[in-house]
Amino acid sequence: MTFKDLGIIDPILKALEAEGYTHPTPIQEQSIPILLDRKDLLGCAQTGTGKTAAFSIPIIQHIYNDNKHENGRRKIKALIVTPTRELAIQIGENCSKYGKYASVNNTVIFGGVKQSTQTRALRNGIDILVATPGRLLDLMNQGYISLKDVKYCVLDEADHMLDMGFIHDINKLISVLPKQRQSLFFSATMPKSIIKLSQSILGTPKKVTIKPEQATAEKVEQALYYVSKKSKTKLLIHLIQQKEIDTVLVFSRTKHGANKIVKQLAKVKIKAEAIHGNKSQGARQRALENFKNRDTKVLIATDIAARGIDVSQLELVINFDLPNVPETYVHRIGRTGRAKNSGIAISFCNIEERTYLRDIQKLIDLKIPVVTKHPFADEIEELPTKKSKGKRQKKHIRTEDRSSNSSVNKSNNGKSKSSDNGGSGNRNFNSTNSGKRSTGGSDNHSGNWRSERR
Numbered sequence: 252m253t254f255k256d257l258g259i260i261d262p263i264l265k266a267l268e269a270e271g272y273t274h275p276t277p278i279q280e281q282s283i284p285i286l287l288d289r290k291d292l293l294g295c296a297q298t299g300t301g302k303t304a305a306f307s308i309p310i311i312q313h314i315y316n317d318n319k320h321e322n323g324r325r326k327i328k329a330l331i332v333t334p335t336r337e338l339a340i341q342i343g344e345n346c347s348k349y350g351k352y353a354s355v356n357n358t359v360i361f362g363g364v365k366q367s368t369q370t371r372a373l374r375n376g377i378d379i380l381v382a383t384p385g386r387l388l389d390l391m392n393q394g395y396i397s398l399k400d401v402k403y404c405v406l407d408e409a410d411h412m413l414d415m416g417f418i419h420d421i422n423k424l425i426s427v428l429p430k431q432r433q434s435l436f437f438s439a440t441m442p443k444s445i446i447k448l449s450q451s452i453l454g455t456p457k458k459v460t461i462k463p464e465q466a467t468a469e470k471v472e473q474a475l476y477y478v479s480k481k482s483k484t485k486l487l488i489h490l491i492q493q494k495e496i497d498t499v500l501v502f503s504r505t506k507h508g509a510n511k512i513v514k515q516l517a518k519v520k521i522k523a524e525a526i527h528g529n530k531s532q533g534a535r536q537r538a539l540e541n542f543k544n545r546d547t548k549v550l551i552a553t554d555i556a557a558r559g560i561d562v563s564q565l566e567l568v569i570n571f572d573l574p575n576v577p578e579t580y581v582h583r584i585g586r587t588g589r590a591k592n593s594g595i596a597i598s599f600c601n602i603e604e605r606t607y608l609r610d611i612q613k614l615i616d617l618k619i620p621v622v623t624k625h626p627f628a629d630e631i632e633e634l635p636t637k638k639s640k641g642k643r644q645k646k647h648i649r650t651e652d653r654s655s656n657s658s659v660n661k662s663n664n665g666k667s668k669s670s671d672n673g674g675s676g677n678r679n680f681n682s683t684n685s686g687k688r689s690t691g692g693s694d695n696h697s698g699n700w701r702s703e704r705r
């Protein structure tokens with residue numbers, strides 16, 4: 252299946268070719284025909300699946316076809332609402348890339364910065380508006396934005412929109428949108444509240460689901476390090492110093508924690524920057540740019556600030572803290588292994604985080620391979636499984652090998668998912684499928700990944 256087979260027009264095909272997109276991703280293959288057919292869509296998918304192109308390409312194509320004879324100042328024909336500034340910027344960048352030969356333009360508006368540049372762009376006339384909810388309503392109230400010509404509307408990352416308390420803003424927006432429109436609704440998770448919200452927006456939608464397991468198990472190699480809270484920073488430094496990698500994205504649960512990690516890394520001359528909600532928009536953008544340009548090796552982020560961070564060839568994600576919401580784990584590791592790239596996601600887990608780990612493994616239906624030998628290994632005490640009926644299964648892992656070599660236990664709940672990767676899935680790990688200890692010598696995970704990953 253190619254983009255041409257999906258009925259994409261030449262000016263967009265040319266742009267996709269320039270981006271090096273040879274084949275549509277599964278969500279694109281499934282969604283594009285529905286959207287070109289002008290049907291509403293309910294998409295259960297996370298970032299990293301190619302979701303942005305899945306919704307923006309058909310919108311650009313419709314606008315191009317609708318607009319052939321449009322004269323005068325452009326009116327907003329498509330509205331894309333997304334929870335964070337970073338995501339909004341990224342969606343805007345992608346729309347610019349896909350729409351450049353079709354002369355479909357866009358602008359991005361978000362809070363935390365002066366509005367003058369944004370209002371100027373709006374005054375000049377635009378086809379697609381990408382916005383975060385607060386600034387959008389603000390500029391609508393000030394009379395800078397009219398949505399009366401909107402024919403295409405996308406609500407992106409709806410679950411995060413609700414988590415961030417945007418429900419009232421969203422309801423206000425929906426009430427002013429023209430009734431005749433095509434609506435698209437995306438969320439990584441579909442709890443009842445999201446389904447209810449989707450029903451207030453969509454007509455009779457077609458549904459597309461890209462399961463989180465597909466995103467995690469197929470492309471991202473995952474590894475788990477049991478480590479005490481106090482040794483986490485030492486382990487992080489150890490891993491960063493050991494690996495020949497250009498970019499590491501580290502997730503911290505708190506803003507304070509993120510700042511602390513930056514300071515501790517600075518002491519050992521590892522250049523790191525933090526992005527989180529307490530940083531100004533300018534500082535966040537600068538940190539992100541430095542990271543994308545490879546000027547900063549390590550970016551420490553909290554979940555909200557990192558939503559949708561898109562760094563091509565991001566090799567490694569480290570969960571310094573495990574998230575308490577299992578879906579967040581899927582979102583986080585989706586930062587690496589984007590589209591066709593493979594990536595590695597390492598998680599640190601201390602004793603208090605074992606419950607989070609259990610929930611994550613349940614969601615992804617996979618037991619994350621454990622790196623058993625590392626200089627800061629914590630004793631493993633597995634959580635009770637159904638079979639053990641509440642009895643704690645104690646499993647002592649030998650930690651006598653305190654060299655930099657580590658070994659990995661891979662257990663897939665009896666299922667072998669490594670074959671999904673065409674044999675490449677856990678190629679850096681010594682794996683067994685039964686949860687038995689690996690005896691296969693040293694772990695390349697701590698060695699040279701580059702040569703391994705070729």
Ligand code: AMP
Pocket residue numbers: 271272273274275276279297298299300301302303304561563589590591
């Ligand atoms: P998204 O899920 O929209 O955040 O996209 C994740 C990444 O995949 C972005 O870096 C896109 O540029 C890239 N991407 C999207 N579609 C394709 C494709 N068909 N082929 C290659 N890369 C893609």
